[in-house]
């Protein structure tokens with residue numbers, strides 16, 4: 001089964017995370033498939049809007065921690081290579097698309113999954129969806145494009161508490177904070193997100209590109225933040241707190257942080 005699928009019709013590219021059996025956790029196969037799809041979309045002049053959606057109960061629960069534990073056991077220093085190899089190009093690739101991008105979020109939207117959703121221009125969430133950074137819960141920081149994006153969207157005070165406390169917020173809270181654009185009833189959310197995407201695919205594509213360019217120009221550069229995250233992530237991946245927290249998650253027990 002393909003980890004991600006891409007269809008293009010009537011100007012709309014629909015990119016689907018298709019690993020529902022693992023809550024769409026991001027393993028190498030899924031990250032690579034998403035990256036290939038985004039590159040294909042960027043090169044396809046027929047695409048006038050993008051819908052990013054996911055199969056199953058959860059949009060995306062972030063990095064696959066089973067895969068990450070294997071990478072840590074081989075080399076903590078290399079375990080975060082995936083950030084430069086997959087996450088940075090994936091997120092900045094989506095953010096750089098000139099056409100409007102809509103994300104349809106249901107269930108858990110966590111960690112790099114949150115980064116993926118917030119790379120879209122318009123997030124339409126089911127009312128039972130939830131949003132969390134999750135990074136500190138496994139001894140990581142999110143000193144990345146995600147941090148900058150959160151500060152831009154919800155301010156430094158909320159971002160600091162959101163990440164430090166590892167808070168999980170509801171779709172209503174995310175809407176109230178200005179993190180997402182729309183909330184719809186659970187049984188209407190997928191159709192609502194698709195309708196928004198189809199409306200954008202039939203709209204003034206050149207004007208939309210100009211709007212995205214103007215908004216991007218008003219924000220700090222994403223690449224610099226992502227590179228900073230790359231620098232910050234490697235030492236953290238080698239801490240006992242991080243390796244212990246990943247092991248605890250996989251063993252379904254609470255981690256005990258020692259500060260080292």
Ligand SMILES: CCCCCCCCCCCCC/C=C/C(=O)SCCNC(=O)CCNC(=O)[C@H](O)C(C)(C)COP(=O)(O)OP(=O)(O)OC[C@H]1O[C@@H](n2cnc3c(N)ncnc32)[C@H](O)[C@@H]1OP(=O)(O)O
Pocket residue numbers: 022023025061062063064065066083087088091095108110111112113115116118119133134135137138140144145146147149222229249
């Ligand atoms: C302009 C754009 C800006 C953005 C730019 C920046 C973006 C780049 C970011 C940088 C990325 C760096 C690298 C990535 C890091 C991360 O993603 S760190 C976060 C990793 N994810 C987690 O830590 C989440 C862990 N999961 C949970 O906390 C919970 O599962 C949940 C998500 C809160 C859901 O809870 P619940 O509904 O209770 O379900 P569970 O029973 O916990 O889980 C269901 C099954 O799914 C499995 N699972 C869940 N999460 C993961 C995971 N991450 N990896 C692997 N497996 C996972 C879980 O084990 C369960 O499995 P079963 O027991 O077999 O049912």
